[in-house]
Amino acid sequence: MKEKEMDEQRQELMAARMSIIRYAHGFMDSMSLKCVVELGIPDILRKNAKPITLQELAAALPLPAVDMGRLQSLMRFAVHHMGLFTFNGQDGTYGLTRFSECLLRDSETFMVPMILGTLTDWGMGAWHSLSSSIQGGPPAFERHHGMNNWDYLASHPDMNQLFNESQERNTKEIFREILSKCGSWLFEGIGSIVDVGGGNGAAAKEIVKEFPSIKCTVFDLPQVMSSNSEKTSEVEWVEGDIFNSVPRADAILLKYILHDWNDEKCMKILEQCKEAIPAGGGKVIIVEMVMDINKEMDMYPALLSDMFMMVSFGGKERTREEWEKLIHDAGYSKCKITPFSPLASLIEAYP
Numbered sequence: 001m002k003e004k005e006m007d008e009q010r011q012e013l014m015a016a017r018m019s020i021i022r023y024a025h026g027f028m029d030s031m032s033l034k035c036v037v038e039l040g041i042p043d044i045l046r047k048n049a050k051p052i053t054l055q056e057l058a059a060a061l062p063l064p065a066v067d068m069g070r071l072q073s074l075m076r077f078a079v080h081h082m083g084l085f086t087f088n089g090q091d092g093t094y095g096l097t098r099f100s101e102c103l104l105r106d107s108e109t110f111m112v113p114m115i116l117g118t119l120t121d122w123g124m125g126a127w128h129s130l131s132s133s134i135q136g137g138p139p140a141f142e143r144h145h146g147m148n149n150w151d152y153l154a155s156h157p158d159m160n161q162l163f164n165e166s167q168e169r170n171t172k173e174i175f176r177e178i179l180s181k182c183g184s185w186l187f188e189g190i191g192s193i194v195d196v197g198g199g200n201g202a203a204a205k206e207i208v209k210e211f212p213s214i215k216c217t218v219f220d221l222p223q224v225m226s227s228n229s230e231k232t233s234e235v236e237w238v239e240g241d242i243f244n245s246v247p248r249a250d251a252i253l254l255k256y257i258l259h260d261w262n263d264e265k266c267m268k269i270l271e272q273c274k275e276a277i278p279a280g281g282g283k284v285i286i287v288e289m290v291m292d293i294n295k296e297m298d299m300y301p302a303l304l305s306d307m308f309m310m311v312s313f314g315g316k317e318r319t320r321e322e323w324e325k326l327i328h329d330a331g332y333s334k335c336k337i338t339p340f341s342p343l344a345s346l347i348e349a350y351p
């Protein structure tokens with residue numbers, strides 16, 4: 001083999017090893033991100049009008065003492081590897097970037113509750129059972145925690161709160177966009193709607209704001225209803241279990257519900273929903289990712305979510321064909337899929 005070819009092979013091997021090292025240590029990115037949020041570093045940097053030194057940062061941390069060497073390593077990693085903060089080598093000061101602005105405690109995005117919730121034993125422990133879960137049977141979460149996710153949330157109020165808050169913030173953002181771009185045709189002719197598994201009611205509150213004449217009901221598990229301190233009166237709140245029955249309405253909204261379940265459970269949910277809407281003129285509005293549509297947009301969110309749903313809930317993300325088959329098998333006559341964003345498509349199912 002010529003020297004040049006050998007050189008190329010060596011470089012390829014080095015690049016492959018470096019990729020593996022990055023994947024194997026990806027947890028360091030996650031945990032450093034969590035540490036930065038837990039210590040409130042973005043909030044400390046924002047409080048000051050201009051970038052601050054490591055000493056000033058240390059003095060503001062909510063810790064009884066600070067090891068300056070460790071703090072410097074954390075900040076170096078966050079600046080140079082993650083791009084979380086700016087660093088000015090001349091005066092040794094750190095500042096916010098667009099990236100860390102999303103990590104402010106009062107930011108409207110779902111980033112902070114998502115980070116603080118996911119990077120715990122709730123979100124991460126189950127991954128140790130990924131290999132054994134591939135054989136089928138209970139999902140990784142159940143193997144690790146000895147109960148399914150909804151029972152876990154019911155018995156861990158702090159985690160329940162973080163989970164619901166993260167869903168709420170995410171939904172508020174997505175739903176405002178859905179209503180402004182598609183609201184006029186999506187909700188045309190609908191007098192009442194039930195948001196099944198509607199969590200803290202983020203979607204329902206946005207719908208009634210835009211369409212005050214629509215009677216909106218949020219339906220969810222008792223643990224979600226009882227932990228929600230903002231059950232405002234413009235929306236009706238009903239607790240229950242989708243697998244028993246669903247309140248009747250012109251339309252049912254299922255946002256990020258079906259990806260939590262396997263096909264068999266989804267069929268049951270869709271059958272319950274079909275019974276709750278009029279046979280003529282009713283519809284189920286499903287807001288979910290569509291994997292192959294994502295391919296044209298950005299595949300990463302769907303791939304990530306597919307793995308997360310499998311491990312945490314025993315669910316999955318679906319392709320266009322899988323959605324159409326599921327909806328057809330559940331007894332619906334027609335479905336229409338409208339791509340919306342990498343995070344959500346609109347799927348209308350008609351009885």
Ligand SMILES: C[S@@+](CC[C@H](N)C(=O)[O-])C[C@H]1O[C@@H](n2cnc3c(N)ncnc32)[C@H](O)[C@@H]1O
Binds near residue numbers: 168199200220255257
């Ligand atoms: C992924 S969250 C989605 C929440 C909300 N639709 C959103 O997108 O923001 C799934 C929701 O389904 C609810 N859920 C799970 N099992 C349920 C059941 N058997 N009956 C009613 N709701 C259920 C959960 O409590 C949770 O609020």
